[in-house]
Amino acid sequence: MKVLMLGWEFPPFSSGGLGTHCYNITRALSKRGVDVTFVMPGSSDDVHSDFVRIISAGKQKLIKVGVSLKPYLPSLPITAARNSRVSNDKVYGYGFFEDVRRYTEMASQAVRDVDCDVIHCHDWMTFPAGIRAKEEKEKPLVVTVHSTEFDRSGSLCPNPWISDIEWKGMYHADRVITVSRYMKNQIMERYGVPGDKIEVVHNSIDMGRYSKRKIRFGLDEKIVLFLGRLTLQKGPDYFLRAAKRVLDNYKSVRFIVVGTGDMLPQLIDSSINMGISNRVIFTGFQEEIDDYYRMADLYVMPSVSEPFGITALEAMASETPVIVSRQSGVSEVVNHKLSVDFWDVDELASKMLGTLRYECVRREMGSNGHREVSRMSWLDVADRTMEVYSETMKCHPAG
């Protein structure tokens, strides 16, 4: 089976779930004997990979385009911060829409001679190129929706130009994959995609990287961790308000906020206003996030809308107990966690307090959660994805 995959990030050019997903799924697919050609913006010089052929879409010309093709700027925790060429004053840079158009052109040219049985796109920026490839090659198109404009904007003022491309991609696709049932419901409701066209394939985790060995924080205090882009979608403001409630009742705890984003100044302000600034550490963007999981006594993911939430699995892989928002995909797949509605700050604070107070609940949740995620495998994701490929190849008139 030959797959042409269009993505826009791949480690180390990665800002979160999508890059992790692309890296792991191409690796698992190639283990299953699938021939994957991966197209991404930017230079491929830094990508060390011997299991997937990577085509840089227009290497020379696209370096700049590739750099800009990051929808979360400037709030990107991983790649954006180290790139000084990007102006930091707008979420979507001035040339961004033009870049998407150019990516579509370049990618279409680059894949013209690529032979494949199925085309697979990840998120909206690759959709126009995917649709064009489908028309030219007359091969089935599968799109994976990792998040929608509604999630990213926290449902406030979604950009209609983007949501329109998303709709078109799902419309032209033969099958749509979502990373959770939560997400499936969202796109059925918001984009009118029929339910039987959507397949849910949950994300997974590769355990090898994570260590259970805890890192002790210098001070004799508990650590509660938030990790993610500081945007409305991730709910960092709910985290701080819950932190305040906890600190009113429990003194020896420190809250660490890892990541950056457009809400950072506002969050710093509010921590000062609430009088908890001496208890909250804003680290900014960090490259080595694994150590934070190992340092934390509790990981909290209070997202307003989280298509999946791979960080919760990463925390669990580090034997760290987690509280996740019910408005997330990950809460569907793991049992050994606590969950709350993101808006219920009291409930969140109550569960944080309980977890901090009782060592036994941290131990049980940590070790059971670790066992639970260690049974997961990206190979299962690859198998489920291949089933979807086969179905579309069966039905497609050209296939």
Next chain:
Amino acid sequence: MPSICIYFQVHQPMRLRGFSAFDIGKSREYFDSDKNRFYLERVSRKCYLPTNRRILELISKTDGRFRFSFSITGILLEELERGFPKVLDSFRRLVDTGSVELFNETYYHSLAYLVSEREFREQVKLHREKLWDIFGVKPRIFRNTEAMYGNDVARLARRMGFRGIVAEGLSHVLGWRSPNYLYTPPDSDIRVFLRNYKLSDDIGFRFSCREWPEWPLTADKYANWLSRAGGDVVNIFIDYETFGEHQWQETGIFDFLMHLPQEVLEHEGLQFMTPSEILKAKTPVGVYDVPYLTSWADVHRDLSAWLENSMQQQAFSEVKALEPLVRRRKHLLDAWRKLQTSDHFYYMCTKWFADGDVHKYFNYYETPYDAFLNFMNILTDLKSRVQKKPKPSYSAPNNKPGYYST
């Protein structure tokens, strides 16, 4: 042929309110009366009322030859008295037929045996008094919560005046021997009634399981098995909620029940007997020696469903530690005892959680961690109330600040 000894366990826990860490110290109610009412209404409608009605019919159809026992927990009786008098009446009518024997247990369906002997004795006494008040009956058979059993439990039950006790008939204790006889513990003459787990679980767990080769289970097939079971007495001990709630009406469980007595009585020599009748008719054949504690729960048949992981152990040890303090605050005794109910600890069990089996089915919490945290919040509140100094009795009723200052 053996006598058939059927006993139904009837119990509903007092479900706890969602109790946030911020509710501690605000003297909020611990028990969720709405939720309890909801579950009790449902189980009454689906199980207690229809099953009681059918069984009453069966007793009169067989001229009282269909005989069995109930063990109804004190907290359930209390709730029925308070809000469901009709359901209580239907139980009373059954007991009045004389075909139904009642067992004594801990009033709160609790782990009191593990708290202290004094606490255990008091809870058994409370249940005994309740049974006397409602049914006018003095039980002779004892069943500990979830059939928690060991030589020491049996000896203590004998000292408290019981003639028989319920236990799980465990193959690893019995060895080659059959559970279908009366046994005694090594150092007491109390009779041990051993649950035949194979035949009991055929109804309780496997009845509606289509992967089971014996499905569908019919009354005549089951009666045949009973007739070939051998021994003196076959003890079929199951949850009463099997009828209509664990096994829905649609599985045919009521048809099975309605035909079973007739089918059993058609076999010559096969008859129903209550434990007290068996005590008179049969003699023990050997010693059932359990120097530790067993139960009828899960596949391990030990205490691990309630007291295995560190959350369960911490929660229980904190409950236990409160005893001397609570005894000085009589008005909090009842709440403390309701927290000893085994179900609260069962909800914290993580053993089977990931596999989504019965623990999850019976659990009204999302996860065992929620169960633990909620329980601990309530316990912490109780602890703070227990530790508070009692109000001085001489204080003026309207003791506002500045009351005496002029």
